Structure formats: structure tokens, C-alpha cells
Amino acid sequence: MIDLNHGSGCIYGTGAPRPPIAEAVSAAIDTALTARNRAERPRTYVSSSGLGRDCLRQIQYDFLAVPKDDGQGLAPKTLRIFEAGHRAEDIVAGWFRIAGFDLRTERPDGRQFGFEALSGRFKGYIDGCFVSGPVAMDYPALWENKALEASSWKDVVKCGVSIARPVYAAQIALYQAYLDLPNPALFTALNRDTMELHSELALFDARLAQEMSDRAVMVVQASEAGEWLPRAATGPTAVLCRGGMAAGKWHAPCAWASRCWGERP
């Protein structure tokens, strides 16, 4: 009820000043997304999606769910991008299906296909598997899809996934090995800005798969023994730690840099 008593400060016909609608809506959504993210249980296994990162110590921090440095948690904007990328998979899968591909993306119970090793401490979930289709290629074939911003997408188109995004190539090799899908995988990259779709075949790289699998074993065994794996940098000013371009490759700032270099050795 509006308080019109003398001294209330209320001026008839005016309400409390409101923040601009764009800011108010974004703030409400960001608050909800952050709360939802905080409520999710931390991962308790080594994920195939990050094993190709340069630094074993960083992979170990992630596996052990070591709290990230202040301000390094996922920003609401990043949470939105992740969710959009996840949903982009459904869009691209739909395109394949109307084009006549038999693409399997989930089990009858709705769960994703994937693998578990090391008593559940190493896991990976695939985007899908092509069983047949109108395009001449070897079936069955693993499907891996990424939604990328325009500049990353152009890098992948220009250089191929194994050069432009080795972390994705490592993930693909692991899936091919653990799901016994040695035919060339079909990798697709969706340009988030233009919705252009890039497709390429990724040959099975058994050496890479073995190397990544060995890394997972190292991370789990060292963590169980209470040992830290080596850092991939010699000081906190390394591009790998503080972020930036090095040798034509972009590195995001490490989310554990303060912890890592504040707790030497």
C-alpha cells in the first residue's frame, strides 16, 4: 500500500526509482545461474575433456576440486556460454537427423554414452555416434561437436582441430579408444555468431589416446598418494599461468595461479 501520510516522502504518482530494465533482468538471471552452479556437486573424477591441457598440476587441482582463486569461479557470462554450447549440440544433432544420419546421442534411459575407468575416477561422455548416413564415410563413427566463437572457429577451419585445439583432439582420441570406435571421428564446430558448421574427419591417434590415458592414471595415483604433479611452468609470470598468447596459442589465465605459486613447492 502506498504511504501517503505526511512525512512519508511519498509523492503521489511516483514510485521508487527503478533500475534500467536491461540491468535488472540480467542481474536476476545471473543471480539464478550462479546459485544453480554453486548448488552443483563438484566433479569427483578426471574428465576426458581437460586432460589435454598443458599443465598436469592444473589438471590435478581440477580433479581434487581445489577451490579456485578469488574471482576465478565461473562468471555468469561463462555459465551462459557453456549452456548455449551444450544446447547447440541438440541443434546440430537435429540437423544431422533431418539430413538422414542415424545419430545416437543417448541411451534408452536418456543417459549419455560414455566410459568409466579407474573405478569411476576417470570418465568421459561422448556427444554421439553415427551409425549410418547419406555421406560416404566409415561407420560407426564418433561424433564430437563444439560451439565456438568466430575467431576460434576460424582457427579450427584454417588449421584443423588437432593443431588449432589439441585439447579437443586429445578428447576425441580418448573416446575413440575407450568406446572402441577406431574409424575416423566426425568433428563438427558450430560458429556461434553465424551458425556456420565446419566438419572434419579426425583419424584415430592411438599414441595420443595412450598418452592421455597415462596422464589420467598419473593424476589419480599422485592424488591418492598425496603428491603434487609437476608444474608446466617455472614461474607465475609464464603465459600458461597468467594467460595470453604463446607460440600462436591462446592460454586462459590459470584459475589456481595464486594458490599454485603461493604454496611452493
Ligand code: SF4
Ligand atoms: S599456475 Fe601455472 S604451473 Fe600452476 S597449475 Fe596453473 S598453469 Fe600450472
